[in-house]
Amino acid sequence: xxxxxxxxxxxxxxxxxxxxxxxxxxxxxxxxxxxxxxxxxxxxxxxxxxxxxxxxxxxxxxxxxxxxxxxxxxxxxxxxxxxxxxxxxxxxxxxxxxxxxxxxxxxxxxxxxxxxxxxxxxxxxxxxxxxxxxxxxxxxxxxxxxxxxxxxxxxxxxxxxxxxxxxxxxxxxxxxxxxxxxxxxxxxxxxxxxxxxxxxxxxxxxxxxxxxxxxxxxxxxxxxxxxxxxxxxxxxxxxxxxxxxxxxxxxxxxxxxxxxxxxxxxxxxxxxxxxxxxxxxxxxxxxxxxxxxxxxxxxxxxxxxxxxxxxxxxxxxxxxxxxxxxxxxxxxxxxxxxxxxxxxxxxxxxxxxxxxxxxxxxxxxxxxxxxxxxxxxxxxxxxxxxxxxxxxxxxxxxxxxxxxxxxxxxxxxxxxxxxxxxxxxxxxxxxxxxxxxxxxxxxxxxxxxxxxxxxxxxxxxxx
Ligand code: BGC
Numbered sequence: 001x002x003x004x005x006x007x008x009x010x011x012x013x014x015x016x017x018x019x020x021x022x023x024x025x026x027x028x029x030x031x032x033x034x035x036x037x038x039x040x041x042x043x044x045x046x047x048x049x050x051x052x053x054x055x056x057x058x059x060x061x062x063x064x065x066x067x068x069x070x071x072x073x074x075x076x077x078x079x080x081x082x083x084x085x086x087x088x089x090x091x092x093x094x095x096x097x098x099x100x101x102x103x104x105x106x107x108x109x110x111x112x113x114x115x116x117x118x119x120x121x122x123x124x125x126x127x128x129x130x131x132x133x134x135x136x137x138x139x140x141x142x143x144x145x146x147x148x149x150x151x152x153x154x155x156x157x158x159x160x161x162x163x164x165x166x167x168x169x170x171x172x173x174x175x176x177x178x179x180x181x182x183x184x185x186x187x188x189x190x191x192x193x194x195x196x197x198x199x200x201x202x203x204x205x206x207x208x209x210x211x212x213x214x215x216x217x218x219x220x221x222x223x224x225x226x227x228x229x230x231x232x233x234x235x236x237x238x239x240x241x242x243x244x245x246x247x248x249x250x251x252x253x254x255x256x257x258x259x260x261x262x263x264x265x266x267x268x269x270x271x272x273x274x275x276x277x278x279x280x281x282x283x284x285x286x287x288x289x290x291x292x293x294x295x296x297x298x299x300x301x302x303x304x305x306x307x308x309x310x311x312x313x314x315x316x317x318x319x320x321x322x323x324x325x326x327x328x329x330x331x332x333x334x335x336x337x338x339x340x341x342x343x344x345x346x347x348x349x350x351x352x353x354x355x356x357x358x359x360x361x362x363x364x365x366x367x368x369x370x371x372x373x374x375x376x377x378x379x380x381x382x383x384x385x386x387x388x389x390x391x392x393x394x395x396x397x398x399x400x401x402x403x404x405x406x407x408x409x410x411x412x413x414x415x416x417x418x419x420x421x422x423x424x425x426x427x428x429x430x431x432x433x434x435x436x437x438x439x440x441x442x443x444x445x446x447x448x449x450x451x452x453x454x455x456x457x458x459x460x461x462x463x
Pocket of ligand 1: 070142157192213215216218219253284
């Protein structure tokens with residue numbers, strides 16, 4: 001490695017390293033921000049009450065439809081809850097055309113309705129004339145809810161930017177598109193993917209304390225008690241008692257938007273400034289899959305501008321924003337430096353020197369490690385807020401499932417915070433693999449909602 005490239009790499013490494021002390025500082029701030037979020041004044045973290053006011057028992061049964069909107073694909077799922085914590089499901093994926101993510105709202109909702117209509121014809125036959133099928137709509141963006149079947153989009157995240165949706169309830173938009181096609185579906189619940197993950201995982205594993213997504217975006221949900229949420233004071237119906245739970249969709253991707261503690265680098269700042277929503281989702285922009293490849297790309301472009309890498313090479317195709325998705329750093333870390341060489345040649349027609357291959361591969365490790373370590377501050381923050389000493393944090397998402405060593409690094413960082421001094425297999429707070437939150441979770445929530453309605457219980461705020 002040349003002296004200067006080595007020096008630049010060492011500098012990046014130290015900027016991206018998160019020490020135990022820093023983890024501690026961030027976690028402490030997290031606890032304060034979680035509390036602020038549920039206070040009437042609010043804070044950076046929205047802490048959205050979801051009006052999911054039951055724990056799943058595992059005995060729920062019935063057949064439900066769910067859709068999952070939140071990333072690259074729309075997924076439509078038919079779920080049969082069998083009781084005994086078991087379920088069956090079939091699903092189909094419909095890729096969301098890229099221009100639709102920043103296009104017209106009617107196109108998006110008509111596309112969802114058409115996909116659902118096709119799925120129903122396929123699953124139930126062309127001439128299905130039965131009762132309206134209950135649908136759980138998993139909408140994985142921050143939404144303020146006054147009731148379970150209601151959700152006003154607060155801000156688009158993860159690169160979506162469709163005018164006319166922020167500030168509006170998305171449930172009637174979907175229902176209107178379905179009604180235009182006479183699709184026999186009724187949207188009974190609007191669900192965040194993390195809430196779905198929490199409920200689906202608890203349906204199968206009673207020790208679940210959190211539902212987490214480390215994917216294109218990042219976020220978490222947990223159960224609080226409805227009466228412990230100061231901002232709901234005066235809004236709870238009379239059937240709510242001291243023991244009534246309330247799932248909270250934290251939306252903690254927005255943590256530290258006023259930038260008090262996060263060790264943001266110039267690359268993180270650039271990503272934010274060039275995003276459709278500058279000033280938002282500071283935490284998410286450092287750890288979520290939508291951004292990790294972009295961090296790598298910006299570091300390399302910085303080195304290039306200093307004449308440290310890709311000398312005399314045409315780097316035009318690397319100059320395209322988001323030219324590398326998270327599979328780049330994740331696959332490079334998995335397969336090593338030579339793989340980086342092949343990938344850069346095949347994708348960008350850039351020939352890497354051995355030194356460059358090594359630096360890129362080391363950068364991928366550092367980027368992945370930073371993401372995993374920062375990720376646990378949210379988990380530790382929720383545990384401290386709720387005084388959880390043990391339990392399962394059910395996680396899902398491409399970064400959690402596919403970025404090499406993410407789980408191990410996250411578990412190690414949690415141990416640094418909690419100082420358990422035991423074998424990793426015995427850590428009392430464990431990261432576990434979640435059940436399909438957007439499908440099964442949405443179905444369980446739809447079922448719990450139907451039961452509440454039948455029992456005459458509230459499913460939203462007091463009017
Ligand atoms: C959204 C959350 C979602 C998370 C994971 C974030 O960008 O704001 O609602 O849970 O991504 O999908």
